[in-house]
Amino acid sequence: MHSDIYDLIGVGIGPFNLSLAALLGPLDRPLIKFYDNKKSFDWHPELLLDNAPMQTSFLKDLVTPVQPTNPYSYLNYLVSCGQFYHFLNTGRDVITRLEFNHYLKWCSEQLSDLLEFDSPVLDVKYQDGLFKVIKSSGETFTRNLCVASGPVPFIPECSKPFIGESVFHAKSKHLKGVSLQNKKVLVVGGGQTGLEVFRNVLNEKWGKSQNVTLITGRDNLLPLDEGPFTNEIFTPQFVSEFYELNQDSKDKFTKSLLLTSDGNTPSYLADFYNELYLDKFYKKSFSDYTISPKRWLETISKKNNEYEVTIRNTLSDQCHSFNVDVIILATGFTSGLPNYLDSLKEDVLFDDRGRLCISRDYKLRTKFKENNIYMMNYSRHGHGIADPQTSLMSWRSAVIANDLLGESKFKNTNNQSSFIDYFTEGRM
Numbered sequence: 001m002h003s004d005i006y007d008l009i010g011v012g013i014g015p016f017n018l019s020l021a022a023l024l025g026p027l028d029r030p031l032i033k034f035y036d037n038k039k040s041f042d043w044h045p046e047l048l049l050d051n052a053p054m055q056t057s058f059l060k061d062l063v064t065p066v067q068p069t070n071p072y073s074y075l076n077y078l079v080s081c082g083q084f085y086h087f088l089n090t091g092r093d094v095i096t097r098l099e100f101n102h103y104l105k106w107c108s109e110q111l112s113d114l115l116e117f118d119s120p121v122l123d124v125k126y127q128d129g130l131f132k133v134i135k136s137s138g139e140t141f142t143r144n145l146c147v148a149s150g151p152v153p154f155i156p157e158c159s160k161p162f163i164g165e166s167v168f169h170a171k172s173k174h175l176k177g178v179s180l181q182n183k184k185v186l187v188v189g190g191g192q193t194g195l196e197v198f199r200n201v202l203n204e205k206w207g208k209s210q211n212v213t214l215i216t217g218r219d220n221l222l223p224l225d226e227g228p229f230t231n232e233i234f235t236p237q238f239v240s241e242f243y244e245l246n247q248d249s250k251d252k253f254t255k256s257l258l259l260t261s262d263g264n265t266p267s268y269l270a271d272f273y274n275e276l277y278l279d280k281f282y283k284k285s286f287s288d289y290t291i292s293p294k295r296w297l298e299t300i301s302k303k304n305n306e307y308e309v310t311i312r313n314t315l316s317d318q319c320h321s322f323n324v325d326v327i328i329l330a331t332g333f334t335s336g337l338p339n340y341l342d343s344l345k346e347d348v349l350f351d352d353r354g355r356l357c358i359s360r361d362y363k364l365r366t367k368f369k370e371n372n373i374y375m376m377n378y379s380r381h382g383h384g385i386a387d388p389q390t391s392l393m394s395w396r397s398a399v400i401a402n403d404l405l406g407e408s409k410f411k412n413t414n415n416q417s418s419f420i421d422y423f424t425e426g427r428m
């Protein structure tokens, strides 16, 4: 027999599994453990650029929306660190990613008994009614899994042959050490990451570039839609009702809601515009730059030490080419079954587009009768636009925790109805 059999093992310790650990940690049961391949907790360190803002309220922390009395709330963090009054005096309702990362690190230190870093999960096998989790440091057995190891960077096809020190995704080790001194730089992508990278290039974070171009397929640098009525979609009720739609409606609706999650932070846009204004008319210190919307990266070819890129203007449908030294891809993320679950692939159900089928309560549909694999951040197509966001992470953790515990320990249904009614017809 196996010595330690866990009730749940979590793979990945980002905010999502940390939220689950924060809810379950203070309880006597179940027996849980979380593994991560990093040496210690760090939230997207590659992209922790200067003053990068959070796009979500700090009250939507690991626990508050479902259990405000939990010790791992942002408010308790502020009080414990002696910062509460000073934070209030900043007058801010938006915190930076630096602050959020500190808060998460603080929580991870308190929860250290449940967390094991430097433990990459390499493989998972199903054996005698249990999952055998194989790590570099050994094996453990568990009845259930919670997979939250994050999406992987999306690399456009044409850039794949060149990935390395000069052509790389923004979320990669290459960004930190790159020198852009006197280089011609192309940033691909006009979402928040592309914008932050572009701004930091202009501000010479990696040396003074010769010139820098930002291209985006979008119509412009578009603001995040964070209006109050829009934000009604970041509620548990919306997710529950959205879940029942047919897949075609879900796909169309999610596409139309893109800017509710993937737009640029409005205050960041305003600050950056001001910075460009001051530079253009007074300081005149930025390298040459171009911001080009409605552009699509079509091809890349290597010419000596440079890359010739061909860009399509989707307004004029004309292509033009130019040479650059460095290409930084801010092209987003993609998610699918993680490689370490390959051994279970035959037992997992996919939809007709090869996407994972995930139940309302976040269980991967599998052939295993007694054991569950909960999935966090793998069901944008099923649960909607909030799935990759921190907005509803504590609510989702509560759904999973209740299911695991077999009781409604966490209140996740006591929410009033929405002001926006997408789903019922006529006067009710």
Ligand SMILES: Cc1cc2nc3c(=O)[nH]c(=O)nc-3n(C[C@H](O)[C@H](O)[C@H](O)COP(=O)(O)OP(=O)(O)OC[C@H]3O[C@@H](n4cnc5c(N)ncnc54)[C@H](O)[C@@H]3O)c2cc1C
Pocket: 011, 012, 013, 014, 015, 016, 017, 035, 036, 037, 038, 043, 044, 047, 053, 054, 055, 056, 119, 120, 121, 122, 148, 149, 150, 151, 193, 340, 376, 377, 388, 389, 390, 391
């Ligand atoms: C730069 C950036 C800023 C964002 N800002 C916001 C925001 O302001 N608001 C918002 O709502 N959302 C935001 N998001 C989206 C989302 O909230 C984050 O991506 C969030 O980190 C997702 O959490 P996660 O726990 O799923 O994954 P991650 O944070 O990616 O954590 C996954 C962890 O799993 C580990 N791991 C991977 N493979 C293995 C393995 N085989 N074994 C062990 N460990 C493994 C990784 O090292 C990592 O530590 C942002 C995303 C990015 C990239």
